[in-house]
Amino acid sequence: MAKVDTSLVAHLPLFGGVKPEDLEEILREARSVRYPKNSAIFEQGADAQSFFLLLHGHVRAAKTTPSGEQIVVRYVSPGETFGLAMAIGAARYPATAIAVDDSVALIWPTSAWPRLVERFPSLAANTLQTVGTRLQESHTRILEMSTQQVEQRVAHALLRLAKQSGKKLDHGIEIDFPISRQDIAQMTGTTLHTVSRILSGWEQQGLVESGRQRIILRDPHGIVVLAERSPDSGAA
Amino acid sequence: MAKVDTSLVAHLPLFGGVKPEDLEEILREARSVRYPKNSAIFEQGADAQSFFLLLHGHVRAAKTTPSGEQIVVRYVSPGETFGLAMAIGAARYPATAIAVDDSVALIWPTSAWPRLVERFPSLAANTLQTVGTRLQESHTRILEMSTQQVEQRVAHALLRLAKQSGKKLDHGIEIDFPISRQDIAQMTGTTLHTVSRILSGWEQQGLVESGRQRIILRDPHGIVVLAERSPDSGAA
DNA sequence: GCTCGTTTTTGAGCTATCGCAAACACCCTG
DNA sequence: CAGGGTGTTTGCGATAGCTCAAAAACGAGC
Known part of the structure; x- marks a missing residue:
């Protein structure tokens, strides 16, 4: 498996407060996967087996109603995490992720998360930060839709x-x-x-x-x- | 200041994985405040000096547009946290909180959060979980509004x-x-x-x-x- | 019990936006 | 370069829900 260059991701918010040698350890648990344009990365309702950090490309996260209508939850840009079902304690993905361009992501097995968080508490703090920000944006969106x-x-x-x-x-x-x-x-x-x-x-x-x-x-x-x-x- | 009984809050999700003696230490940093019906607990845009855990009553969190229109972000029930601006790295409250009933909350100074998280990493993990759940609910709400x-x-x-x-x-x-x-x-x-x-x-x-x-x-x-x-x- | 302020109800017209339908433009493939 | 598929444009009703307006119900305090 190709080794991931730490220098490319060290500056990301997710890894704030993580020492370089620790970062290497974290990255050792990940592998890098390529997703061609228009391919599904995971489907809503599927077992959340992995979580992701987008390196290249763009990903659309969409949520579907039982009756088939869709909304776009967000577009993921390089450097952002997605598919963090485990962080919220969900066993299944709450949305579908599609690569809208040829894309590359780092992917960790969900099972690695608890261990990683235990060893590197900053990961939890950093993730809390980004999830919190998304929550805010989400509220702003609701406000806009309402008014x-x-x-x-x-x-x-x-x-x-x-x-x-x-x-x-x-x-x-x-x-x-x-x-x-x-x-x-x-x-x-x-x-x-x-x-x-x-x-x-x-x-x-x-x-x-x-x-x-x-x-x-x-x-x-x-x-x-x-x-x-x-x-x-x-x-x- | 009245001491808070740990047994009343020990079972809350926020304190999952926190040892009883640690819980006492955490609670020592909080004080308990009473908010009469219809009083404001904090205002949108104000300095986020504290974060809260509701013990009794009910709190409405609302967001206001520049032009004065409001939406209700959520109603807070006893046992839930609110005003977690610091967790998401915001210096100001993104919404206004009003007690809709006579209410009582535990309140910590925002400045205590980093220290608490450092000493008790489960706090971050637990908070991540609840914020993640709220994010999901928020997406569901958007889906409903759209469809x-x-x-x-x-x-x-x-x-x-x-x-x-x-x-x-x-x-x-x-x-x-x-x-x-x-x-x-x-x-x-x-x-x-x-x-x-x-x-x-x-x-x-x-x-x-x-x-x-x-x-x-x-x-x-x-x-x-x-x-x-x-x-x-x-x-x- | 009366007064005042707030909340709720209901009417009537208006309009932003939807839903349907059809034509069109563009791109890729063979 | 013709064909087929996908995405886009546009017209024309239909309508859910809004806005404005006014009256009625309710509760709290004096």
Whole structure:
């Protein structure tokens, strides 16, 4: 098994407060796995046998209702952990993870977690921190869904994606992985039709440039304005 | 300062894996504070000086938008922690906490957290667990808001409240603290008007009995049926 | 028992957004 | 370069739920 270079991951929040030699020990328990674009990494409801640290690529975590409707829980960027079912004491994954790009992740057996935490308490503290942050973001999302209209929510979603995974271009910011209107709909609690209409509108106004699974924010500031517009302060 | 009886809190998840003598040490750092009904425990945006463990009563955690709209993040029941800003590395409270009943909480200075975690690593692990569970619940809530209609969401919300804080009566389950239509609206992402209409309807059908800040589920099973009804399987 | 403030109820019209349907554009493959 | 599949656009109703408005019920304090 290829050895993982500690220098690549030492700076990640997960490993804050972990000594270099300890880090090596931790990494010895992991293996590195490649997931081709559009492949499933794990399925909602499956046995949580592993947990993950994304090295390259992007992963979409989605939750499905009994009747088949989906929402996107989040997009995972390199350096982030996912599939932490064990940390919350769940035996099964609460969501499905799909690689949206060719991706590489470090993967540990779930069974290693208790031992690791015991030996390296910072791991628990660090994970608590990131899970806490996600909880906050989650609450913010609920707040938005409760108080804002669809257009504002889409604006916020795009701005977040741009901040998280934006590639700076001369003429704007491009979201760095394939993402469809459907995906955005599932992030904002609306339908792909509505998202499509909104993006069409924005394209007219020169705010964005978009195509098949591709979005470029041409005027990020303009979108910020939209995002913060109060419900009624409508334009002409 | 009154000493806290360890036997009252020893069984709580937060203290799982903590030895009795250690528990005493932990409790020595806390004090017990009483909050009268409707008083604020902390305000969103304020310096996170303390974290809390609710002993008696009920607390509503709510988040407010810049423009003043509110959502209810959750209701805290006895035995649960709240105000854990420090665990997620936040210097300020992300929400406001209000005692909805006369309440009593143990309160620790935020500054004690790092020391406690260092001495008693189970605290971090346990807290990770509860925060993780809350994250899951939060995702479930987002899923509901995205895929269900208001009536179903209200049904789910009431069922959760009943499970969490329901007092069993002969003729149903009563929610054990004062809660208004407005509160329920803020839990489900709708308006108090809509909630009022829905509850009126249910009352007609004998599903609930309700009054000023008071709700009794007369037919919990009937409400479960409503909660699970698919979008279109409408009644006559 | 009366008054005041809060909560709840109910009506009526409005609209943002959905749902359905059809046409279209694009990309990949053979 | 033609064919097929997936993603996107757009039109046109339908409607769940919102907003505004007003009245009624309730509870607490004097």
